[in-house]
Amino acid sequence: MSKERIGVYPGTFDPITNGHLDIIQRASRLVDRLIVGVARNAGKGPLFSTDERVRMVEEDVAVLERNGSVIEVRPFDNLLMHFAVEMQAGVIIRGLRAVSDFEYEFQMAGMNARLNPKVETMFLMASEKHQFISSRFVKEIGRLGGDITHFVSPRVAKQLTERFAQEAGNGDHSKRVQTLKE
Template sequence: MTSELCTHVVVPGTFDPVTLGHMDVIRRARKLFPQVTVAVAESRRKNGTGTEFTLEERVDMLKGALRDNGMTDGIEVVPFCGLLVEFCKERGAGGVVKGLRATTDFEYELQQADLNTYMAPDLESIFVMSSPKYGYVSSSIVREIAAMGGDVDFLVPPNVAERLRAHYA
């Protein structure tokens, strides 16, 4: 058995909207791998609901946040729909990087990783533990606070905070 160095990974998610926690995972993935594709999922229907923002809006917010933070070298943002393993094969990625905040994240992500391994045995699953300062941050919490008129500046990049204020005005 030969081992090949993984040089390209995918960081998938709905990013509805992108948070500082997402940005941290992307930044850390880029520190580990020379090529990172951030795959914005069309709609994964979490908890039976769709996304608050359109696919185009989510891609645009993510690209803006990465650009504003000087995180464009070696990072590509693309929309996708369908199976993640097929997307990774098409893009030539050798791994999937996911952030973990709590044990509930681990249980869900482990199931997904196991399924991905069954469907694509050569695709590695890489888990990055959340930085303590972002362990409580989630897109659903951000949307809830923003919908009630609360300040989300400490949870999301500035361009996303502006978009949320306009969206919920």
């Protein structure tokens, strides 16, 4: 009997984008069980709470083709390698959009290998139509009134629109001042 192949795909998912969903669907072909780890990561100042992000990921993942694998969504707030071991994962899956992503991810993979050489890191290149999508750009475009429907699911677009309306109603203009350079 072969051992179950378990992978972890970690991220902040603030919000989950079509690019994330593409990686999740493709990764599900490579493992028997894929755990989408939603990082609490309060240091990044997420727009949505951890519970909201977990719910958004669960809702978007629910409609994906499963390719015979199980996909779970779980929050985590510890070291990624500790989370991977806790989930009994043999592989951490990371998406790469461009060369600029590679240097950071290469360093991270090296550190993770030092922490636990039994857990591999696998990189999946973003599909051509998703290479430019990032949660940060989606939030900036949406906050400034641009059309984000090509970058996120209709559910996520609705939640972003509602959140930006709340911000505007509360007079929270500090977030609007962010630029694409940040």
